[in-house]
Amino acid sequence: MGPSAGESEPVLPPDQVRRVGGDIDIVPPTGALARGAPERKLMRADRYDRLAELVAHEELTPTGTVLMSFRVIDDKPFRFEPGHFVGIRAEVGEHGVRRSPYCIASSPNEDRTFRLLVRLVPEGPLSYYLAGLQIGDVIHFRGPSGRSMVPKETDTEVVLVATGVGVGPCLPLARHLLAQDPERSIRLYWGLRLVDDVCMIDELDELAGDHRSFRYAIS
Numbered sequence: 001m002g003p004s005a006g007e008s009e010p011v012l013p014p015d016q017v018r019r020v021g022g023d024i025d026i027v028p029p030t031g032a033l034a035r036g037a038p039e040r041k042l043m044r045a046d047r048y049d050r051l052a053e054l055v056a057h058e059e060l061t062p063t064g065t066v067l068m069s070f071r072v073i074d075d076k077p078f079r080f081e082p083g084h085f086v087g088i089r090a091e092v093g094e095h096g097v098r099r100s101p102y103c104i105a106s107s108p109n110e111d112r113t114f115r116l117l118v119r120l121v122p123e124g125p126l127s128y129y130l131a132g133l134q135i136g137d138v139i140h141f142r143g144p145s146g147r148s149m150v151p152k153e154t155d156t157e158v159v160l161v162a163t164g165v166g167v168g169p170c171l172p173l174a175r176h177l178l179a180q181d182p183e184r185s186i187r188l189y190w191g192l193r194l195v196d197d198v199c200m201i202d203e204l205d206e207l208a209g210d211h212r213s214f215r216y217a218i219s
Helices: 038-044 125-131 172-181 201-210
Strands: 018-020 023-025 050-059 066-072 085-091 097-103 113-119 138-145 158-163 186-191 214-218
Touching: 066 125, 085 125, 097 113, 097 125, 113 125, 158 172, 172 186, 172 201, 201 214
Parallel strands: 158 186, 186 214
Antiparallel strands: 018 023, 050 066, 050 138, 066 113, 085 097, 085 138
């Protein structure tokens, strides 16, 4: 329970910050609302103030996998690398405000567009919200964020392992690496629960047909 009216939060020195369940509870020092304080940085990071418009929507499987393409319509720079993600925020009816990160499933480009590979899951109401969007609808998001998947080594074989919609960022990464070195050996192993979950075969076959050094297996 928080402090009652007239009471103030206790101030702890940094060496008394405690870790609970993997989260860190930080009690900011006096003057935390000053510019550059951790609390202000967290507040800025929570802003979903970017805008993107849905421009394409394709149902890939009968089990609920959807490929969605968005075009960024705000005036901020938009650049990403394979492995980066966007955070999406939406008001989802009785579920209230929902937030979730989604890996970008397209190659870096200059036309300010990105794709998301979304799987509908009962415990994820935001996924159903996204799948229900119509062409022209606008989402609020933040990012791109995250760590690039591009390996620093340029002369080693690359092995990619993914399950479900986790394959989304693997294809753009493979394209990116093969654009740099068409002979680079890349292996993709993709695990799926059901035969009906298989999708994006045309893109996989096209990449394998264009580059003998790329091979994939689905199990």
